[in-house]
Amino acid sequence: MANDATTSMHSEVVAPHDVHEHPWYQRHHFETAEQQREAASFGMWLFLLTEIMFFGGLFMAYLLYRNWYYDAFVSGSNTLSLFLGTLNTVVLITSSFTMACGVWAAETRKKGMLLLFLGITLFLGFVFLGIKGIEYKEKFDLNHVPGAHFDISEFVNPPAHSHEKPLPVDMANRTQIYFSLYFAMTGIHALHMIIGIGILFVLLYKAWQGVYTTGYVQPIENFGLYWHLVDIVWIFLFPLLYLINRH
Amino acid sequence: MSTIVTLPDQTTAKLPKRNYINNEHGLMSWLLTGDHKRIAMLYLVSITFFFLLGGFFAGMVRLELLTPQGDLMSADTYNKMFTMHGIVMIFLFLVPSVPATLGNFVLPIMIGAKDLAFPKINLLSWYLYMAGGIFTIAALVLGGVDTGWTFTTPLSTHYLNTHVVTTATAIFVAGFSSIFTGLNFIVTIHRMRAPGMTWFRLPLFIWSQYAASILMVLGTPVLAISIVLVALERTIGIGVFDPTKGGDPLLFQHLFWFYSHPAVYIMILPGMGVISEVISTFSRKRVFGYTAVAFSSVAIALFGMFVWAHHMFIMGISNYSALVFSLLSMLVAVPSAIKVFNWGFTMQKGSITFETPMLYAMGFLGLFAIGGVTGIFLAALGMDIMLTETYFIVAHFHFVMVGGMLMAFLSGLHFWWPKMTGRMYPESLSKFAAVVTFVGFVLTFFPQFLVGYLGMPRRYHAYPAEYQVLNVLSTAGATVLGIGYMLPILYLGWSLKYGAIAGNNPWQATGLEWQIQSPPLTENFVEIPIVEQEAYDYEWLAHQKEVTTVG
Ligand SMILES: [Cu+2]
Numbered sequence: 157m158a159n160d161a162t163t164s165m166h167s168e169v170v171a172p173h174d175v176h177e178h179p180w181y182q183r184h185h186f187e188t189a190e191q192q193r194e195a196a197s198f199g200m201w202l203f204l205l206t207e208i209m210f211f212g213g214l215f216m217a218y219l220l221y222r223n224w225y226y227d228a229f230v231s232g233s234n235t236l237s238l239f240l241g242t243l244n245t246v247v248l249i250t251s252s253f254t255m256a257c258g259v260w261a262a263e264t265r266k267k268g269m270l271l272l273f274l275g276i277t278l279f280l281g282f283v284f285l286g287i288k289g290i291e292y293k294e295k296f297d298l299n300h301v302p303g304a305h306f307d308i309s310e311f312v313n314p315p316a317h318s319h320e321k322p323l324p325v326d327m328a329n330r331t332q333i334y335f336s337l338y339f340a341m342t343g344i345h346a347l348h349m350i351i352g353i354g355i356l357f358v359l360l361y362k363a364w365q366g367v368y369t370t371g372y373v374q375p376i377e378n379f380g381l382y383w384h385l386v387d388i389v390w391i392f393l394f395p396l397l398y399l400i401n402r403h
Numbered sequence: 404m405s406t407i408v409t410l411p412d413q414t415t416a417k418l419p420k421r422n423y424i425n426n427e428h429g430l431m432s433w434l435l436t437g438d439h440k441r442i443a444m445l446y447l448v449s450i451t452f453f454f455l456l457g458g459f460f461a462g463m464v465r466l467e468l469l470t471p472q473g474d475l476m477s478a479d480t481y482n483k484m485f486t487m488h489g490i491v492m493i494f495l496f497l498v499p500s501v502p503a504t505l506g507n508f509v510l511p512i513m514i515g516a517k518d519l520a521f522p523k524i525n526l527l528s529w530y531l532y533m534a535g536g537i538f539t540i541a542a543l544v545l546g547g548v549d550t551g552w553t554f555t556t557p558l559s560t561h562y563l564n565t566h567v568v569t570t571a572t573a574i575f576v577a578g579f580s581s582i583f584t585g586l587n588f589i590v591t592i593h594r595m596r597a598p599g600m601t602w603f604r605l606p607l608f609i610w611s612q613y614a615a616s617i618l619m620v621l622g623t624p625v626l627a628i629s630i631v632l633v634a635l636e637r638t639i640g641i642g643v644f645d646p647t648k649g650g651d652p653l654l655f656q657h658l659f660w661f662y663s664h665p666a667v668y669i670m671i672l673p674g675m676g677v678i679s680e681v682i683s684t685f686s687r688k689r690v691f692g693y694t695a696v697a698f699s700s701v702a703i704a705l706f707g708m709f710v711w712a713h714h715m716f717i718m719g720i721s722n723y724s725a726l727v728f729s730l731l732s733m734l735v736a737v738p739s740a741i742k743v744f745n746w747g748f749t750m751q752k753g754s755i756t757f758e759t760p761m762l763y764a765m766g767f768l769g770l771f772a773i774g775g776v777t778g779i780f781l782a783a784l785g786m787d788i789m790l791t792e793t794y795f796i797v798a799h800f801h802f803v804m805v806g807g808m809l810m811a812f813l814s815g816l817h818f819w820w821p822k823m824t825g826r827m828y829p830e831s832l833s834k835f836a837a838v839v840t841f842v843g844f845v846l847t848f849f850p851q852f853l854v855g856y857l858g859m860p861r862r863y864h865a866y867p868a869e870y871q872v873l874n875v876l877s878t879a880g881a882t883v884l885g886i887g888y889m890l891p892i893l894y895l896g897w898s899l900k901y902g903a904i905a906g907n908n909p910w911q912a913t914g915l916e917w918q919i920q921s922p923p924l925t926e927n928f929v930e931i932p933i934v935e936q937e938a939y940d941y942e943w944l945a946h947q948k949e950v951t952t953v954g
């Protein structure tokens with residue numbers, strides 16, 4: 157009950173409303189800027205919890221089918237580009253770092269630094285999506301997209317140089333489940349990236365106006381939390397999708 | 404101990420000059436408002452609309468079932484009717500009913516706050532709700548959907564050519580509206596309480612809203628992802644639930660019911676909160692076993708998260724998990740019974756009066772008890788296998804959802820109506836409506852227990868002739884019930900202009916919301932109150948007229 161501290165403070169510091177000097181960003185229904193900051197941060201964590209539950213449904217499906225169709229998942233996973241996946245992981249972790257620097261810049265009221273770090277984060281977000289786009293295109297070229305054109309011949313008769321184990325036809329068909337989950341999970345993750353990039357544009361514009369470097373850091377902090385969550389989801393997705401059984 | 408309370412003389416009451424209703428004028432001042440009270444009123448109007456829409460579909464279903472032959476509409480049309488009835492009533496009426504209207508209005512005032520923590524997100528919730536409603540209407544106008552409200556795969560993904568994706572979008576969007584409401588409530592209850600308003604001084608309405616909000620925040624995202632996967636399967640053909648590609652339709656059932664069973668508690672818990680307030684107020688006694696009632700809300704929310712597979716006993720889950728889920732489902736009855744017994748003991752030796760909210764609350768107690776006990780029948784494995792997919796289960800959940808929740812909603816609406824509008828509704832007419840609703844309800848749904856027990860399956864537009872008598876009774880009851888619901892809409896509308904002036908505290912209730920003017924000021928409190936009394940302290944109310952405030 158961290159709230160008790162603020163409430164007891166209130167009953168002692170008995171000051172009528174108009175005597176208080178409130179910072180410009182404090183909304184009228186909050187008693188103090190501190191209360192507003194705590195509420196916003198608490199709300200953001202709850203929102204992240206809903207995001208975890210949202211992705212949780214997908215992870216549940218992954219867990220189930222990976223246990224049932226392990227061989228198909230291995231073969232599907234081995235067709236992904238380890239290089240691009242690793243590169244994207246590095247890009248995203250770096251962007252999380254620059255975002256954290258952005259929060260620091262806002263807290264220490266350094267406008268130029270804030271703009272710089274938000275800009276780098278934005279750029280890295282685009283790099284991630286670009287690399288993801290290249291990977292998606294490859295899936296289309298190889299007919300690894302679930303649906304009418306899905307092709308299992310590569311899994312039934314793998315080319316000799318690939319050292320892949322040939323799969324029986326019914327197991328090879330199950331690679332479609334792997335790619336269904338691959339597209340659903342990375343697609344919904346990418347959608348979160350796109351939303352994040354959209355918000356970043358707004359934040360950049362407002363940061364350029366100087367809104368976040370006069371003590372009002374909550375939007376930057378909350379966006380940072382969101383960006384880190386999207387990053388963490390990828391850190392789970394990367395080994396689950398790319399590294400099932402690499403040698 | 405009950406306190407003898409004399410109700411204030413309303414003839415001298417005056418409407419306050421300035422209040423949240425006349426503070427600003429014009430349509431835009433409502434559509435762009437951040438005031439939780441105005442948003443509650445926006446919700447009230449919109450959920451009433453969708454209630455009438457859902458009621459229309461229910462009426463069509465009952466009309467078709469008047470005769471054994473499928474003569475009024477084709478089987479497909481009938482499927483669309485009950486599907487739309489379920490979707491509209493659950494997602495657009497029951498889930499937002501108490502939280503988004505009554506909760507939105509009184510929750511911040513009850514804890515001594517000037518607004519919810521996030522007023523803009525509160526408004527966004529309403530717009531998301533309306534967007535969900537518009538998508539639902541779009542699906543309806545384009546030709547309807549006939550999956551049942553449960554979107555069972557592979558029926559919904561492969562075998563139907565109706566507007567599944569439009570409806571899925573509707574539910575997805577409306578789901579976010581309820582996530583944001585839940586989130587707003589949790590943060591508000593944690594961070595916005597007035598000085599001295601400790602957790603165990605909170606009115607029990609707040610505890611139940613809190614428990615329901617936790618379920619909204621944890622459960623709804625899982626519903627969202629499962630309908631996203633259904634939509635992806637329909638549109639681009641991914642195969643997560645498709646057996647031909649190796650997917651498992653049972654996984655959809657797990658994901659869907661992981662939300663949709665807790666959704667039952669999202670719907671009923673806020674109603675239970677209303678009943679605690681109403682029974683205490685009209686018995687003039689502190690709720691018996693306050694702590695037990697408070698924690699039973701949390702216990703219901705907690706147990707409710709782990710019973711979802713009782714919807715799947717006939718779907719091929721393993722015997723062992725069926726056994727565990729059967730046991731857990733029965734356990735939910737324990738905290739529910741704690742509440743019912745505590746309400747009973749609250750009334751014992753109280754100075755009970757039977758104003759309209761209390762009549763509805765009495766109706767709730769009886770009907771919810773029957774709904775709950777038949778729920779235990781259905782949690783028992785053997786009984787469930789026989790009774791599931793029959794009218795017995797239809798009767799069971801209508802006793803809980805309509806007999807329980809809707810009665811609680813009407814009880815709360817009458818209870819807080821004087822606070823929300825500053826005016827009283829006509830007393831004898833509203834008592835009459837409460838009785839008509841009760842009689843109509845029992846007549847509609849009790850025969851369905853019998854006809855279900857005799858073996859009539861749900862979701863068919865035609866049935867063997869031997870079930871006709873009970874079906875005619877049920878349809879007749881539905882007509883009475885319809886009248887019972889129309890009456891409040893009419894006289895509450897009438898009272899907006901012609902009702903007697905209510906005054907601040909017409910019931911002599913103890914909540915903070917009753918200590919301020921009716922209708923309240925936009926900012927609720929001129930000065931934030933300091934809370935020094937327990938909840939439901941009628942002695943305090945009788946002896947202390949002024950609430951201490953900060954400053
Ligand atoms: Cu259930």
